[in-house]
Amino acid sequence: MKIPAALDWYAVSTKPKCEDIAVRGLERLKATTFLPLYTEEVRRRCKRITKMRRLFPGYVFIGLAPWHMPWQAICEVNGVHGVVSFGRVPALIPGAIITGLQAAHIMGSFDIQPQIVTYRPGADVRITDGPFAGFPARVHEARGTDKIAVLFSIFGSSERIIELQLDDLALVA
Template sequence: MTDDPARRWYLAQIKPNAFQIAERNLRRQGFAVFAPTLAQTVRRMGRTIAEQRPLFPGYLFVGFAPETAPWRAINGTYGVSRLVSFSAAVPAEVPLAIVSGLIARCDDAARLLPPKVFAPGTEVQLIGGPFADFVATVEAMAPDRRVWVLLECMGQTARVAVPVEGLRAR
């Protein structure tokens, strides 16, 4: 996604409930689009469901070469509210290090991957299962990508094994 050396990244503000529309229309116009998502557990009607939610709700990254691309058309794209800018003349460029760092942390479908390892003593938040949104302390990492955490529940400390994908650094 960062293969074009002339490409720079900018931030587009999206209209409410128009994320897929804006993404589809920007891609049709030939712009590179990057919208990282994060797995979150939500409760609906008493059930726990894992969903992919935008990491930056209401925004997505748009990549183009400002010298050659018709970037002013982005502000008129259906689903896009505007390109973020601090002056009327040019949009604000997002530093390449930020975007390339995010791209490196995501898989091919732009899903944010969990950190590779957690150090003992690190506070983490559980993002899935019956203990979603609970805060725990990492005790150890097992070789099979399981993390042993200490979870405080009803005045007791419990030692629980959790897959690394089910944790988020706090």
């Protein structure tokens, strides 16, 4: 999406989780919109998935020509809560800020990359999630890219090998 330089930029507050609805409505009013997103890898049901998230939840940027500012119509768009203002004057956002945000958005600068931690066999770790959270363990071997086998002892019993997700472990310093 190319942003025209001759626009005045403003922030519009949206109703909770209604950014997409607000964008569609604002675009019907011929406003240029910008909704910066980022990707994040999350775990759902033991699988890693990539989710698109809003960089500024609850806000959308709109670009309007200086002679075309239909504030009343903007506030009546479905999903819009109001225009961010100082008193009764809508807050103008410098175009350079929007241009910088868009450039960073296109380059993926806001995307969250998963942390890659390497566990060596014999390293002491602490289990951080699940029924054994808080218990110490020792790395036995890596199994694939996202699982690890650890030696685990509970209540002084003999050590057993259990398989855990990498996200469920933390190195002990």
